[in-house]
Amino acid sequence: MRPVYIIGIGQTVVGEQWERSLRHIAHDAIIPAMRDAQIERADALYVGNMLSGELTGQEHLGALIADFVGLRGIEAMKVEAACGSGAAALRMGYIAVAGGIHDVVIVAGVEKMTDTVGSVTTAGLAMAADQEYEAAEGVSFVALNALLMRRYMYEYNVPHAAFGYFAVNAHHNAAGNPYAMFPEPITLDTYRKAAMIADPINLMDSSPICDGAAAVVLASEPMARAFHNGRRRVRIAASAVATDSLAIHDRRDPLWLEAAWLSSQKAYSQAGISPADVDFFELHDAFTIMAALSLEANGFAERGRGVRLAEEGEITIEGRIPIATMGGLKARGHPVGATGVYQVVEAVQQLQGLAGRNQVHDANIGMTQNIGGSGATIITHILVGE
Amino acid sequence: MTVARTWRTRRQRYSLVGERCDHCHNAIFPPRDVCPYCAEPAQTQMALSGRGTVYSYTTVYDAPAGFGEFAPYPVALVKLEEGPMVTAQLTDVSPEEVTIGMPVEMVTRKIQEQGEEGVIIYNYKFRPQLQRQARAA
Amino acid sequence: MAKQNGSVLLRPQRAVGIVGYGAYVPRYRLPASEVARVWSGRMDTLPIKEKAVAGLDEDTATMSIEAARNALARARVDPHRIRAVWVGSESHPYAVKPTSTIVAEALDIVPLTSAADWEFACKAGTEALQAAIALVGSGMADYALSIGMDTAQGRPGDALEYTAAAGGAALLVGPAEESVARFEASLSYVTDTPDFWRRAHAHYPSHGQRFTGEPAYFHHITSAARLIMEETGYGPADFRHVVLHQPNTKFPQRAATMLGFKPEQIQAGLLVPVIGNTYAGSSLVGFSAVLDVAEPGDRVLVVSFGSGAGSDAFIFQVTERIHEVRDLAPRTSDYIARRTVIDYATYARFRGKMLMK
Numbered sequence: 102m103r104p105v106y107i108i109g110i111g112q113t114v115v116g117e118q119w120e121r122s123l124r125h126i127a128h129d130a131i132i133p134a135m136r137d138a139q140i141e142r143a144d145a146l147y148v149g150n151m152l153s154g155e156l157t158g159q160e161h162l163g164a165l166i167a168d169f170v171g172l173r174g175i176e177a178m179k180v181e182a183a184c185g186s187g188a189a190a191l192r193m194g195y196i197a198v199a200g201g202i203h204d205v206v207i208v209a210g211v212e213k214m215t216d217t218v219g220s221v222t223t224a225g226l227a228m229a230a231d232q233e234y235e236a237a238e239g240v241s242f243v244a245l246n247a248l249l250m251r252r253y254m255y256e257y258n259v260p261h262a263a264f265g266y267f268a269v270n271a272h273h274n275a276a277g278n279p280y281a282m283f284p285e286p287i288t289l290d291t292y293r294k295a296a297m298i299a300d301p302i303n304l305m306d307s308s309p310i311c312d313g314a315a316a317v318v319l320a321s322e323p324m325a326r327a328f329h330n331g332r333r334r335v336r337i338a339a340s341a342v343a344t345d346s347l348a349i350h351d352r353r354d355p356l357w358l359e360a361a362w363l364s365s366q367k368a369y370s371q372a373g374i375s376p377a378d379v380d381f382f383e384l385h386d387a388f389t390i391m392a393a394l395s396l397e398a399n400g401f402a403e404r405g406r407g408v409r410l411a412e413e414g415e416i417t418i419e420g421r422i423p424i425a426t427m428g429g430l431k432a433r434g435h436p437v438g439a440t441g442v443y444q445v446v447e448a449v450q451q452l453q454g455l456a457g458r459n460q461v462h463d464a465n466i467g468m469t470q471n472i473g474g475s476g477a478t479i480i481t482h483i484l485v486g487e
Numbered sequence: 488m489t490v491a492r493t494w495r496t497r498r499q500r501y502s503l504v505g506e507r508c509d510h511c512h513n514a515i516f517p518p519r520d521v522c523p524y525c526a527e528p529a530q531t532q533m534a535l536s537g538r539g540t541v542y543s544y545t546t547v548y549d550a551p552a553g554f555g556e557f558a559p560y561p562v563a564l565v566k567l568e569e570g571p572m573v574t575a576q577l578t579d580v581s582p583e584e585v586t587i588g589m590p591v592e593m594v595t596r597k598i599q600e601q602g603e604e605g606v607i608i609y610n611y612k613f614r615p616q617l618q619r620q621a622r623a624a
Numbered sequence: 625m626a627k628q629n630g631s632v633l634l635r636p637q638r639a640v641g642i643v644g645y646g647a648y649v650p651r652y653r654l655p656a657s658e659v660a661r662v663w664s665g666r667m668d669t670l671p672i673k674e675k676a677v678a679g680l681d682e683d684t685a686t687m688s689i690e691a692a693r694n695a696l697a698r699a700r701v702d703p704h705r706i707r708a709v710w711v712g713s714e715s716h717p718y719a720v721k722p723t724s725t726i727v728a729e730a731l732d733i734v735p736l737t738s739a740a741d742w743e744f745a746c747k748a749g750t751e752a753l754q755a756a757i758a759l760v761g762s763g764m765a766d767y768a769l770s771i772g773m774d775t776a777q778g779r780p781g782d783a784l785e786y787t788a789a790a791g792g793a794a795l796l797v798g799p800a801e802e803s804v805a806r807f808e809a810s811l812s813y814v815t816d817t818p819d820f821w822r823r824a825h826a827h828y829p830s831h832g833q834r835f836t837g838e839p840a841y842f843h844h845i846t847s848a849a850r851l852i853m854e855e856t857g858y859g860p861a862d863f864r865h866v867v868l869h870q871p872n873t874k875f876p877q878r879a880a881t882m883l884g885f886k887p888e889q890i891q892a893g894l895l896v897p898v899i900g901n902t903y904a905g906s907s908l909v910g911f912s913a914v915l916d917v918a919e920p921g922d923r924v925l926v927v928s929f930g931s932g933a934g935s936d937a938f939i940f941q942v943t944e945r946i947h948e949v950r951d952l953a954p955r956t957s958d959y960i961a962r963r964t965v966i967d968y969a970t971y972a973r974f975r976g977k978m979l980m981k
Binding site for chain 1: 492496523542543544548549555564575582598599610
């Protein structure tokens with residue numbers, strides 16, 4: 102396998118982009134990424150997206166977006182793994198470059214979620230779950246996470262308020278990210294008083310519905326050298342995917358993200374590191390409960406202690422394992438199929454010292470993890486600054 | 488859900504018909520073609536008792552499209568006495584009455600009406616075990 | 625058992641009885657005072673205390689399924705031996721598409737069974753019962769399931785809205801030797817009397833107000849009761865329990881008095897004050913309440929009334945087996961005791977009385 106480098110990044114401000122359609126949003130991330138990489142063509146474009154068919158009636162995004170950004174003719178296709186679609190697209194790009202198929206690949210994640218009314222978006226998101234045995238019961242995606250959170254609180258005797266540290270950290274970091282949807286800090290009091298969505302999940306436990314796109318340019322070593330833009334080189338040291346049952350009720354232990362464990366173990370092994378070597382972790386905090394479960398399944402906390410890590414301040418920029426360093430899904434925003442690529446863009450920013458006031462000191466190894474559904478597809482990437 | 492999709496699974500939906508694996512003897516719901524425990528094919532159909540306990544619960548306030556007329560409604564992960572866990576709505580209960588560990592039993596209820604002119608979809612739901620009144624022996 | 629030609633009694637060739645019974649009453653209760661509060665302002669003439677209201681996710685099919693599950697739990701009969709599933713109701717969820725196939729599917733009675741929906745206002749349930757008795761009594765089948773169930777509607781503010789309720793019962797008919805109540809005789813008495821009706825696409829029924837009384841309810845129910853007693857040679861004193869269709873509290877009480885019955889004879893089956901008029905379910909759920917408390921040897925008279933109009937009368941005698949099966953399923957009183965009072969606004973939402981589009 103050949104080493105794979107990230108030679109360019111681009112992203113749009115996450116939010117309600119009323120003036121821009123799906124293809125425009127994709128354009129707004131891809132063009133800056135190509136400019137950043139100083140390339141005019143690529144061998145292929147992989148688009149991560151979950152809901153274009155359901156929410157905008159548009160599938161076939163590969164060709165559509167390739168044409169729209171001026172790359173008509175190249176290999177292009179959409180990659181889908183629910184909310185893990187962004188990292189799944191990156192995984193495809195990684196395979197293509199590492200396997201020697203392509204030398205320069207663009208990976209974009211894009212999602213347009215605001216063209217539909219709330220109940221349709223809610224039903225669309227529930228497509229990440231088991232349609233016949235979860236969604237068919239009228240259970241929303243938020244509700245599935247609420248079922249996990251309630252059980253977690255019960256089993257580990259954790260009060261709801263303890264999860265507030267995740268939300269406070271995410272909003273604090275978003276304040277330093279010009280691309281974030283919610284750049285306003287919140288307090289634990291804000292968290293406690295937030296409106297209930299599906300108890301115990303309140304508005305501040307939950308990531309927002311929004312539009313956004315992010316893109317990266319991958320390159321083989323010779324091409325990375327040829328297109329070097331003067332910044333620190335970032336290599337993808339690990340790329341790993343694992344799966345679990347789509348439905349929570351089919352898992353042997355609903356409070357254990359088996360696919361996170363499996364994919365992170367593979368990733369640690371590929372990169373030759375252990376969790377202690379990770380300088381920051383862009384995790385999939387679609388809900389605060391997912392942040393807690395992720396810290397545990399990836400080896401950063403004992404079972405039932407994920408929330409404690411947040412309470413003790415270990416997840417902040419200065420902490421032992423900084424998470425959501427640019428706001429995370431909670432406060433940067435979670436345009437579902439784009440999120441996995443946002444995480445990687447932000448990891449590159451950290452490794453290249455571009456994170457501004459959110460800069461993690463001495464950041465050399467960053468991990469990103471994108472989750473499809475309530476834990477059925479989990480994709481881990483480890484990035485190293487060279 | 489289209490007519491054919493619900494029709495295909497009517498036995499599971501109306502009366503919680505699952506399977507028992509011929510190889511590892513685990514109870515399975517919903518029915519599958521390959522046993523999730525031992526990955527062997529071929530199972531024997533088995534009606535589940537419908538009795539279980541609440542493993543976790545929440546309330547859906549913002550219902551997905553198609554379920555709005557029933558909102559708000561409580562939903563739960565129910566651990567069946569035979570072993571499998573199912574995701575289901577709770578009925579005949581107010582959200583504040585639900586607790587983890589609460590004994591529940593399966594009932595067949597309407598889960599969706601596809602408009603005034605569409606089909607009515609029936610499905611399993613769970614309710615608190617019906618209280619029997621004390622009797623003189 | 626065989627009858628000479630010309631008898632007005634309906635009696636089968638083969639001795640049959642009820643081998644399993646089951647009730648269902650939904651959880652919600654609307655006090656009659658709530659209807660009065662919203663519409664009439666008069667609390668002095670309430671026809672009942674409260675009525676049972678189906679939840680948002682309930683209809684005649686779901687309620688029939690639960691009642692039938694209770695009946696089968698008591699009967700302990702292999703569902704595949706049941707050759708008919710007949711549901712009587714005036715609130716079938718579909719105008720065209722049987723309720724009975726939904727019930728048959730849920731109880732695993734399909735596919736080798738007759739399935740049909742019956743309609744005759746409030747006596748649709750006893751029609752199904754009479755037909756089930758005939759099917760088993762003729763030897764065509766060993767078991768037939770009959771159900772009377774309704775989620776009755778009354779026009780907002782109308783007298784019927786105080787009482788139109790949800791509930792009913794399922795009765796599995798089978799061989800007499802397996803029965804908890806042996807069937808003795810039946811009789812039907814019908815005329816064309818338009819006391820109450822609902823046109824095909826109307827949401828609410830209409831009625832002839834006081835015309836529903838003497839020429840309709842009282843004439844048919846007392847005629848049927850008197851004739852079946854005359855023909856069988858029984859007098860009022862031969863019955864431990866009597867169940868008469870119950871549109872309100874007063875009508876069955878008055879009819880019972882007219883027929884020479886004492887208040888205690890109708891007491892066990894008189895559910896209307898606490899669950900309302902369950903229409904096609906009314907006389908059958910009253911019968912199930914009687915079976916919950918009756919003793920072996922007790923003779924029971926059941927007389928339904930359906931608008932349009934007619935009455936079906938039945939005589940049963942309770943057997944020793946009643947003690948074996950009674951607690952294999954919830955009793956009628958368990959459902960009645962399970963009650964959550966709702967206000968008129970909640971009721972209006974549950975019953976689809978608000979204009980949504």
